[in-house]
Amino acid sequence: MKVQFLGATETITGSRYLVSEGNLKILVDCGLFQGYKNLRLKNWHAFQVPPAEISAVLLTHAHLDHSGYLPRLRMNGFNGTIFSTPATKDLAAILLPDSGHLQEEEARFLNKHGTSKHAPALPLYTQKDATDTMPSFSTLGWREQKTLKSGDNELTFSFHPAGHLFGAASILISNGKKSIVFSGDLGRDNDPITQAPDFKEGADFVVIESTYGDRVHEQIEPEKVIAETILKTIARKGTVLIPSFAVGRAQQVLYYIHRLKKAGSIPDVPVFLNSPMADKANDVFCSHVEDSRINRSEAHAICDGVRTVASVEESVELNLNKDPKVIIAASGMATGGRVLHHLKSLAPDAKNTILFVGYQAGGTRGDAIVRGAKEIKIHGQYWPVLSEVIQLDTMSAHTDSIGLINWLRGQKKRPMEVFVTHGEASSADNLRRKIEETFPGVRASVPTFGECVNLD
Ligand SMILES: [Zn+2]
CATH class of the missing domain: 3.40.50.10890 (Rossmann fold)
Structure with a gap:
């Protein structure tokens, strides 16, 4: 089993991780790069793997930096199933078409004002492209296991509550010998609405977000x-x-x-x-x-x-x-x-x-x-x-560095290695250091864009 980091490396957007077992390829999250222009331009680059070779996308949650590239992936040949929790599917049905609509509007604006270098400016995808993506969704309940196969290759996965947003999940994937968990975005233990993150099983490898990897939230009510x-x-x-x-x-x-x-x-x-x-x-x-x-x-x-x-x-x-x-x-x-x-x-x-x-x-x-x-x-x-x-900036949907460490501490199994993603460089590196200090013997690293790691 291999994992390749195709986004959210030293940045908080564009979550995309490719997990492969032989010729079976699945993508965990399929997010848009957002924010600075050099990041947004990455949405226009050819996908690092031909999308037609990807069997399935597993979605941690519906926020666009995790889901917003799906219509584009489909336009470029992806023909597989998109697995998510039911609430994530329902939110994606709102967010993806809206994203397509905004991109059409932006292209129209650029064409009208002649500010695009490309004539005519095109949307990354349209509202219709997004709507057409929705029938590819298939939903799975909490902790329900699903196995994907290609020839002799098999990967089994399940969704576990991550807090953060309705339907948001951490995703555990196993090839029967080794396992890897993707935290997704982790919510706060004391959020008034969303449940606390709940993943106790543990895995051999962990991919953890680090949005607030270098901060502790203020305790303001x-x-x-x-x-x-x-x-x-x-x-x-x-x-x-x-x-x-x-x-x-x-x-x-x-x-x-x-x-x-x-x-x-x-x-x-x-x-x-x-x-x-x-x-x-x-x-x-x-x-x-x-x-x-x-x-x-x-x-x-x-x-x-x-x-x-x-x-x-x-x-x-x-x-x-x-x-x-x-x-x-x-x-x-x-x-x-x-x-x-x-x-x-x-x-x-x-x-x-x-x-x-x-x-x-x-x-x-x-x-x-x-x-x-x-x-x-x-x-x-x-x-x-x-x-x-x-x-009032204390209503964050992301947990802080203490919550991130506690999420790891609550797992029954000590991982061999933790990959720190989804954070600005300093935030990710701070969490990496904290993980190695807190769990002696556990390797922690901040992967770079395109890095591929063999997990066997
Ligand atoms: Zn999110």
Whole structure:
């Protein structure tokens, strides 16, 4: 059995790992490279193995940096099955077509403004390419075993809860002699909604993520910050605007607000969810509630307690409503989406609050606002920022360096070697060092792009 690292090496995007046993080739995750241009360009390179030779893709979870290359792989000849948990499949059915749509829009924009070196600019894949990928999915329950064969070669795999996002899994693969586990993205033990990661079996080899391999999360109660923010804003008759990622984070925020209302800690202020994608993600969340920590009735109470904003017209009308309220809208870093209309309307008034609930990447509007920009450019015009701005960056869906080490410590079997991926170089190297210090005799390394390791 061999593993080859085809992405997420010294970076956090483009998760792609090829596991092969003789001529049986399976790909673990099939992610998009995102962020800096030199990374994004990698999505256009020919895949390192002819996609037609790959029998199956096993998906840890639906985030695009793990799944977003699937339509392209299929367009280039992949004709196998995509295995995932049921919730991952349902989220992918929302995220992949949206990704195709955004890429079509970007290509249209480049063509219109003549800024592409390629004439005409093409999308990596279209919305239709993404929709056409969905019938290739096949789902598997937690710890259910599936064996793939090619001639005499066999690989057996199973999914194990990883926390992080509904349906997110760690994947254990074995050839009967040796085994390897891919952590996927690991959530926090104390996440309010997603279950704690749960993989105790252990394996001979481990591939572990290291997003926060060099950090320990601050112990700030997000619920308290959200309560304080809502209370002081409605006291001055303002609106709280929460830019949020639609999938995962929006449901977390809704849950906190639901709990605060139920406990009587905040009044029954109207909450509007203005994101069609978050609305669809709510449905996935409610239909897979058994994967979460909360019960069915509570999950429905969370989704029912919110007013959804169906059309763009309704979204514009919401800005005319001057009553105190909470609006949750995408995108989380205010780079696009319906949140922009609300920012134009709400940022120039000191009685309102903009509450950021996620990491703001450098160069985004969200980053400029939390750094104290006095005005922001939206739709070609400058708008003053006079509202209060609060950043709550302790709601990460990734565990920290302590959680990563604990995940390894909880496994019954000591691995021979741990490969540290899915982290910036310093983060990955820090975790590598910590693993070798904590588990004497265990080798740890940070693989480079394209590196292939024989596991037999
Ligand atoms: Zn993820």
